[in-house]
């Protein structure tokens with residue numbers, strides 16, 4: 001038995017997932033072994049179709065592995081889902097246009113049967129966390145794309161799960177907005193001590209955000225490199241100009257290239 005304090009929050013052992021399609025089997029994940037410790041910020045990077053989203057969906061019990069095991073907070077993925085162990089942030093903010101920002105954040109809480117008072121205090125708290133306090137009564141279309149994405153992060157934080165699963169949440173935003181959201185996400189991570197699994201296509205984003213970078217390669221989707229970042233947890237944006245940062249980015253790029261050569 002592993003000690004609870006040091007046991008990984010997410011653990012994948014020999015995970016395989018093959019989709020049966022009309023065109024034959026698709027090996028979305030092959031022999032994936034990965035431990036994520038409490039409080040880590042782990043980015044998954046790799047070309048389209050290498051299984052990044054599939055891996056997050058396995059963690060979230062939205063896909064079932066063909067073989068191997070996944071545990072989340074020491075539980076099966078099904079038990080972890082039922083225990084609301086994580087919040088999930090998608091690429092598109094996915095806010096309902098006819099609900100206010102507060103109404104969108106409340107929706108899952110309403111469905112789960114939280115009291116009105118609890119809903120209100122949770123909405124207030126998470127809007128503060130994502131710096132949208134003044135926008136509770138606005139509708140999504142009254143907010144910029146970056147603000148909408150922050151609202152969707154607030155919604156994922158509302159039931160106070162320890163784990164945040166984020167699938168390319170900033171992919172559709174321009175660079176400046178993305179930089180600002182990256183900084184805010186790191187601040188939020190430092191304040192809340194969440195464990196974050198984050199999918200991205202951007203090398204600088206992965207290196208800037210992560211304590212661990214998981215490089216994946218396609219056909220079949222597998223892990224080709226795992227890089228434990230030596231960068232300090234406190235990271236101003238200009239850390240991206242340092243030799244340490246550039247060196248890690250270089251290693252990620254090499255890993256991505258090696259994956260392509262296997263094609």
Ligand SMILES: Nc1ncnc2c1ncn2[C@@H]1O[C@H](COP(=O)(O)OP(=O)(O)OP(=O)(O)O)[C@@H](O)[C@H]1O
Pocket residue numbers: 019020021026027028046047048049050051052053054055221
């Ligand atoms: N439900 C499904 N049925 C059949 N094939 C699927 C299904 N979901 C994903 N796939 C296939 O599995 C592979 C991995 O897909 P996945 O979406 O996990 O990749 P990804 O790395 O997240 O890609 P992207 O960066 O484009 O989002 C792809 O070849 C995809 O077409």
